[in-house]
Amino acid sequence: MDNVATVEHARAEHEAEHEHELGFWQKYVFSQDHKVIGIWYAITALLFLLFGFSLMMMMRWQIAYPGQPIPFIGGWLGDANAPGGIMLPEFYNQLGAMHGTIMVFLGVVPLAVGGFGNFVVPLQIGAPDMAFPRLNMASYWAYFVGGIIMLASFFAPGGAANSGWTSYTPLSVIATQGQTWWLIGMTFLITSSLLGSINFIVTIVQLRAPGLTWMRLPFFVWAQLVTAFLLLLAFPPLEAAAFLQLMDRLAGTSFFLPSGLVVSGQALEVSGGGSPLLWQHLFWFLAHPEVYVLILPAMGIVAEVIANNTRKPLWGYRVMVYSLVFLGFMSFIVWAHHMFMTGMGTLISAFFQTTTMIISIPSIIILSALFISLYGASIRFTTPMLFALAFLPMFGIGGLTGLPLGLAVADIHLHDTYYVIGHFHYVVAPGTLLALFAGIYYWFPKATGRKMNDLLGKIHFWGSFIFINGVFMPMFIQGLAGMNRRMYEGGRAYQHVQDVLQWNSFMSWSAWGLGLFQIFFIINFFMSIWRGEKTTNNPWEATTLEWETPSPPPHGNFVTPPEANRGPYEYSVPGAPSDFTPQGQRL
Amino acid sequence: MEIPYTVETRADTGLNNVKLGIWLFLASEVMLFGGLFSSYVLLRVGAMEWPAGSEILSVPLATFNTIVLIGSSVTMVMAWASLKLKDLPKYKLYMGATVVLALVFLAVKAYEYGDKFSHDLYPSESTFLGIYFLITGLHGLHIVGGIIVNSFLLLPGVKMWHTAPERFTNRVEAAGLYWHFVDLVWIFLFPVLYLL
Amino acid sequence: MSVDSAEDIRKHVKIYITVFAALMVLTIVTVGVSYINVAVPLAITMALIIATIKGSLVASYFMHLVSEKSPIYWTLILTAVFFAALMFLPLLTMLDGIGR
Amino acid sequence: MWELLGLPPQASAHAADVDQLIVLLHWMMAILFVGWGAFFLYTLVRFRQSANPKADYAGVKSHNSSYLDVVLALVEAVLLIGFAIPAWATRVDALPAEGESTVVRVVAKQFEWHIHYPGPDGIFGRTAIDLITPTNAIGLDRSDPAAADDLTTINQFNMPVDKPVIVHLSTQDVIHSFAIAELRVKQDVIPGQDIPVWFVPTLTGNFEINCSQLCGLGHYRMRGFVSIQTESEFQDWFAEEMAFQTGN
Ligand code: HEA
């Protein structure tokens, strides 16, 4: 397979042949090739991440300097949102809800699953494509339409949804029209994820190359498989909930409205008899598994990068896989730990506290295994490795701070404070986001045939790492002091948080600093697509199957039919000629 | 490279892609209707009062519809069996019957809806009617989807029989699985909404 | 399923007809039972039991679950477990609420 | 240690229990973080490529980490069974007798807290939706004899110290959350439900109710004032407020 000349030749031939078959539209826009779709997913998702971050940078201004006009862009926001550049509470709530929605459903999941999953999984399992290419295209376009609807909702009367990403009823039922758009947008996003997850499961179960048995699958593929099951089985109840809420908003039903509501001194004209908590159950039935959807692919990426850059197999691969599967299973029965404060009795809260403690164990095992994998390694501090290494303590902090939230009594003080915000950002931002960056730097050469610039990458890493901690670490301090989340004035009015208010501006400046350092990434990303240093098929000297095909891989992926003859991470095998033994290398 | 196992089965899993795909889809459908059934139970247990379905809805019509839908399930499975026996005319007959029965079901449903509306019984009337309209409406949409798929397999899609008979049979089988599922949902909907 | 011989299929067809008859009978029974006035919990139990039998018949024979492959069984078992969680945990939470 | 974490003052009898659990958990977290952190940094330095050019295929051979995981699971189990579950049970089940407690209703609406005292008779007057007016926001039926000695206030919640308080929470519109940080009290207020919370205030002073659940554009300013007073101060305040409201 090192016979570069023939490979190049075959590739050129292959491409020429496809140039004839497929016109521009089919090749790039309505492509059914998993690699093109994956790249589309990734770029769309990155743009949404940037957009969601921009919303947050505006909010952070309001939190740090309430009542002062937003500099530079304040004037563009319109009088309905920010008269004189000063943000209104209505607008703050829209931004908050849409930041959460966009980051989770339009940013991280499409990047981690739609982007990386699509691009990498078929390559890693030695498949020519996803099992259902046309379905794959449909799920991208459903995602795209869902995203457009979400964006358009900012222009609806009353603006975008403003009841939090959680859309708790009854607030969301009586909210402005943007909420309807949100629900419709979510329906598209759910459809997209469902189609995608079916595709992933079938692909992984059916299209594994000969010899690629379950225990030879790269950890990333396992992570995607479990993730796909979470999406497949947890999303439909939210879809049901979205239909119920749409009925409440449009057809005048009262599934979520109990009798006797009075809004602004006026009795609400509905039949009543509904249950506000029903929404929370259906929402969290999805949203808890969803948070593992945010983390598992990230863990998968980190495992790949760590194995590659430690030059040794993952420690405890088998146990990691079992933990992963167990984690996925348990994630369906912990959801009500988000609802401890809604009035839960002893018995049922004991159940959910217990399951929550149980679910922390597999995470601990996986993280420990990754730490132990470093022992005895020969660590190369490449850019992807820096991001992957940073993931470990960052996820650790996020995960550990989940424990106090998981015990109802401790949650009394911490629920809906910045402690929660700190907890989950540590897992999703310094955790997942850094892991996703690791993935981008790691697989970029495979996707483009060029490497990203290392210096810019390292600057990006250190800037991001420092500033992202600057944003989120103080959240724990504020949260322990009891500062509430979703505070338009950053909590200014409350006497018990006066001592921790000064952190607000520190955090905001950190957020803008974080934004600044992303410029290095954006420049690096686009520059490297065209100007980056050309690489070989296997620049990282990695073992998994995706590195046995040309970079970028041709349509159909593999020039010679791939097969797997050993486990995924056979690095530094004693007696082997080089420090990596590719999975496909003949025995 | 072609995508493998689109038609033939993979030895270690014993499945082809379509078969696994459709079952996964049905699993998600179970959770979708599960969410709605769960809502129904929660709302009903939490409600002060809950009307008897049979006093508002028409049990005879629904019984008729149940029979129609079960009948269409049988014709569907017979259509598949006919393909297995390489009997295309019979396939067309049975598939045609399936589509016709589905249309009958929809017509009856439309009549029921119209009847409710003409008595000013809208979803906003009560939680019971709300959930009735939502679940049966969603189920109705599934019927419409089934009609579209089955009509396709009956008319333009049937061409594939002559080029790739096995693939075509698999498709019919998948459509059948979906159709039986829609039937199965109705089997639960009927007593839950109409009889209890 | 390509291994099924024509003979097998004919046997299947007989089963389908039998199942059809059983489903018809059970439908009549459910409706019939609903006309006798029994206590509500009993009525619910009976109706659900009959519906479950009917559902199993459809799933087992029309959908060929009696002779399916293990990946599909696993998927469905998983789904059934989560379905049960979805059905009962919210209900139990509501019944164990402190604000009634 | 709870001061170290920056938790607010403990102004109720159970605050120390809540804080104890938080503190214990943070000890566990700190130990884990420091332990693994040290291991992590050690490996990064010791096993960098220049220091260890050839990786060891097998790596760590012992299974001590499994013992660690088991220990962790045990610690979690102890915290759960020994602290968290019993403490929660007292929170939600062990309501004190109404006769020995200050019992009030708190009605939330966008974006105010309405406090309803039953008065000396201990019985809340009837309330009804159709009686709601801008001046009678909770719809108290003044013609009901039980309502004669009832007192209602807006955003001002006074209570006597060292005597259990039972708050019956309800809301007129959306979900709010009744939280008083110093009392370690937080309870979502769910439409259609009447949820009791109880606590024993132990410090006199002025604190705040902060609404902890997003409830609309005024969520951030849905603040109430809490005054914990001595019994006699409270009685004086009550009489004065009563006179003020009925005298008008
Ligand atoms: C990727 C996302 C993600 C992940 C992985 C987790 C993981 C966990 N979460 Fe989190 N959570 C969220 C995202 C996530 N969460 C979000 C988004 C919310 C808020 C939603 C909202 O309200 O808007 C939330 C809220 C939330 C709550 C509700 C809080 C409240 O509203 O009051 C609870 C309560 O139990 C909780 C618990 C947990 C637990 C126990 C874990 C466990 O799985 C964690 C297990 C991990 C560990 C225990 C780490 C192990 C550490 C080591 C082994 C040592 C580390 C060493 C070093 C660091 C050197 N989370």
Ligand code: HEA
């Ligand atoms: C995956 C989820 C996710 C992610 C990644 C983030 C990322 C960030 N979040 Fe967010 N956040 C949420 C999910 C997420 N958040 C949710 C669910 C809520 C609750 C909402 C609610 O209340 O309902 C919330 C709420 C929330 C709040 C609380 C608001 C409030 O309560 O009022 C704050 C406050 O600081 C905040 C800040 C940030 C910051 C500074 C980041 C930063 O880490 C962002 C960093 C982003 C980047 C670094 C962008 C990277 C992308 C690029 C560089 C693009 C490159 C493009 C190309 C190459 C094409 N978030």
Ligand code: CUA
């Ligand atoms: Cu009331 Cu927030």
Ligand SMILES: [Cu+2]
């Ligand atoms: Cu959770």
